[in-house]
Amino acid sequence: MRQKKFILEESELPKQWYNIQADMPNKPLPPIHPATKQPLGVDDLAHIFPRECCVQELDQEHAFIDIPEPVLEKYKYYRSTPLVRAYALEEALGTPAHIYFKNESVNPLGSHKINSALPQCYYAKAEGTTNVTTETGAGQWGAALSYAASVFGLEAAVYQVKISMQQKPYRSSIMRTFGAAVTGSPSMSTRAGKDIITRDPRHPGSLGTAISEAVELATTTPNCKYTLGSVLNHVAIHQSIIGLEAEKQMEKAGEYPDIVIACFGGGSNFGGIAFPFMRHNIKDGKTTEFIAAEPESCPKLTRGQFRYDFGDEAGYTPLLPMYTLGHDFKPANIHAGGLRYHGAGMIVSQLIKDGLMHGVDIPQLETFEAGMLFARTEGIIPAPESSHAIAATIREAKKCKETGEEKVILFNLSGHGLIDMTAYEQYLNGDLMNYKLTDADIEKTLQSVPQ
Ligand SMILES: *Cc1c(COP(=O)(O)O)cnc(C)c1O
Numbered sequence: 001m002r003q004k005k006f007i008l009e010e011s012e013l014p015k016q017w018y019n020i021q022a023d024m025p026n027k028p029l030p031p032i033h034p035a036t037k038q039p040l041g042v043d044d045l046a047h048i049f050p051r052e053c054c055v056q057e058l059d060q061e062h063a064f065i066d067i068p069e070p071v072l073e074k075y076k077y078y079r080s081t082p083l084v085r086a087y088a089l090e091e092a093l094g095t096p097a098h099i100y101f102k103n104e105s106v107n108p109l110g111s112h113k114i115n116s117a118l119p120q121c122y123y124a125k126a127e128g129t130t131n132v133t134t135e136t137g138a139g140q141w142g143a144a145l146s147y148a149a150s151v152f153g154l155e156a157a158v159y160q161v162k163i164s165m166q167q168k169p170y171r172s173s174i175m176r177t178f179g180a181a182v183t184g185s186p187s188m189s190t191r192a193g194k195d196i197i198t199r200d201p202r203h204p205g206s207l208g209t210a211i212s213e214a215v216e217l218a219t220t221t222p223n224c225k226y227t228l229g230s231v232l233n234h235v236a237i238h239q240s241i242i243g244l245e246a247e248k249q250m251e252k253a254g255e256y257p258d259i260v261i262a263c264f265g266g267g268s269n270f271g272g273i274a275f276p277f278m279r280h281n282i283k284d285g286k287t288t289e290f291i292a293a294e295p296e297s298c299p300k301l302t303r304g305q306f307r308y309d310f311g312d313e314a315g316y317t318p319l320l321p322m323y324t325l326g327h328d329f330k331p332a333n334i335h336a337g338g339l340r341y342h343g344a345g346m347i348v349s350q351l352i353k354d355g356l357m358h359g360v361d362i363p364q365l366e367t368f369e370a371g372m373l374f375a376r377t378e379g380i381i382p383a384p385e386s387s388h389a390i391a392a393t394i395r396e397a398k399k400c401k402e403t404g405e406e407k408v409i410l411f412n413l414s415g416h417g418l419i420d421m422t423a424y425e426q427y428l429n430g431d432l433m434n435y436k437l438t439d440a441d442i443e444k445t446l447q448s449v450p451q
Pocket of ligand 1: 111112113140141229230231263264265266267268269270338339383385386414415416
């Protein structure tokens with residue numbers, strides 16, 4: 001019998017996260033204060049985020065960071081996640097490639113976001129915080145944060161992008177089930193929200209508007225910290241648990257990936273699966289190719305510019321050095337809500353600049369075709385976000401079919417799509433379309449980037 005699934009014993013679970021900043025040939029540029037233009041230190045960031053997260057954010061020294069014991073205990077509820085050889089998908093494609101996926105959909109919340117929600121809430125609680133706030137797009141991060149807040153005894157307030165709230169109503173129910181207060185963004189409950197609604201009464205909301213509102217709430221409420229589910233360095237550190245496990249599991253499978261692929265919103269699941277393998281490119285001369293798959297309608301990696309830009313619509317966050325489409329970019333209402341962010345993480349941006357990885361952009365219909373094939377072969381309905389990784393994998397597997405190369409491809413299945421069935425319904429009914437941006441569109445949206 002062919003072995004299909006690789007799982008780790010509890011004793012084999014990683015006890016440290018990996019921090020690629022320590023090994024990068026060129027370190028990420030620092031976040032800077034928008035007014036003073038000075039690099040920000042831990043104290044500046046700690047007004048907003050739990051302090052330990054800020055320490056990790058700026059840590060360019062320690063390659064490995066201990067996972068706190070209480071977080072390890074909670075990880076054990078669902079980790080390790082399976083590494084699966086996708087034989088049925090390979091056969092359907094007729095490819096000589098060996099396709100593996102790391103299944104991050106098998107936890108109570110259904111996506112990888114929980115891997116960082118748990119430590120962020122743990123650190124917030126340990127530092128005496130009582131409340132946490134955040135934004136969420138499709139709702140996976142809000143759901144994970146709501147669960148983690150309840151685990152560690154914190155109150156959670158979540159701003160959800162209005163359009164996503166309408167597209168995925170069950171995610172707000174999930175958040176509220178775990179005790180969180182959920183508000184559609186832009187809302188009238190913050191100054192930022194009121195300003196946005198005044199300018200554009202029918203604004204559908206974006207991650208940028210929701211971040212502005214959540215940051216405002218955190219900075220105007222005592223004992224309240226803001227948490228972020230992607231983009232930032234400390235989130236990528238927490239997500240490295242994915243790749244560290246995958247490394248051990250690939251070893252059990254007796255293979256090493258030639259290509260590692262993940263979908264890309266702000267870069268956390270990509271960094272999570274890719275960085276532990278990229279370490280071996282940097283340090284041990286491995287030549288794995290790393291591909292980040294983004295939507296054609298939000299192509300910051302392939303068509304954005306490397307600039308200092310705000311992380312949010314209102315301009316409350318520090319200026320971050322990143323590939324961006326401009327902080328007031330309004331993405332089309334595609335169903336991969338988690339991939340509609342205007343910028344990329346600071347680490348990934350530097351890695352792209354240095355040629356250690358690259359992006360590809362994928363049209364919406366191709367992602368759904370890929371998701372359908374994956375569902376019908378592997379029996380898992382993928383999140384529309386994850387389908388971008390599947391589509392990129394299929395492209396590579398088809399190339400192998402042409403060349404006859406037996407490449408080993410590893411991709412991250414960042415989540416399942418069981419709460420996204422409206423999107424599948426629309427696809428099956430023929431109601432979805434592609435959204436390609438023109439160069440003029442991109443030039444226009446880049447005008448919001450500060451000079
Ligand atoms: C949030 C999310 C993403 C995108 O975020 P990254 O930080 O880029 O990983 C991708 N897939 C799923 C299922 C998500 O919930």
